[in-house]
Amino acid sequence: IGISRTPMREALQCLSQDGYITIIPSKGFMIRQLNEKDMKDSIQIRCAIEGFCTTVIASQTDTKEGKELLRSLKMILDNMEEALNSDALEDFIYYDHQFHLLIVNYLHNDEFNQIFQRLLYLIHLTSQDALSTEGRIQGTVDEHLAYYNALKEGDGQKAYNIMIEHLMMPLKVHEKVREKKSEKK
Incomplete structure (x- = not known):
């Protein structure tokens, strides 16, 4: 070349x-290629980072920066709904990633940002895999909305629990798919 x-x-x-x-x-x-170990490892890292970020964000939702984050998250949620209604999966995945990037970037922690950026390829592969399962796209929107509402209401523990459950969902989806394949054998 x-x-x-x-x-x-x-x-x-x-x-x-x-x-x-x-x-x-x-x-x-x-x-x-996405394998189960990479998926699990990246999800655990995300839980640690995004869970911590959620705890900090929840304590600051009444600040100027916290209110701005909530506005930005709401805009992305609106974009996700629009992408959902137009069947634009790549757009939907893009907005899903932007939603999570806003949460991570909120802390202005360079190490978190670098780790998250390095994980983006695996996150993308994981998202494509999980969202190909029936009902997961709407489930993702519902989970993001529940997370947003918990933050808006100032319920940090609820927001944290929703985020961890949301991030762990691809592992649960993957496990169900694997169980179905073994049942067919």
Whole structure:
């Protein structure tokens, strides 16, 4: 492709660090596939980060920055509903990610933001997998709305519980799919 090996190696190293590819020693690389361990690991990290962020946000919903976050979350919820009604799955996933990014970015914690950015590819794969299950798109909207309402009402514990349950949902969906496949055998 007209470039030397060093920049190519560096680019592949960056793609590997960001989780897009898996480097296979002495063979090359392959696009990273979603497996159960990666899904579980990324969801646990998200629970830790977004759960903590929710606790902080809930204590600040009456501040100027907290009220602005609530307005932004509501706008994204409206966009999600619009994408849901137009059957635009990629748009829906985009707004779903924006919803969660707002929560993580609220703390202005560079480490949280970097970890979350590195997880985005796995989050995207997990979202596509979970949302392909019947009823999960509407379930996601309902969960986001319940989370938003709990924050708006100042119920941090309820918001936290909703967020953790919401983030764990892809594992439950994956488990149900696996059970159905084993029943067919």
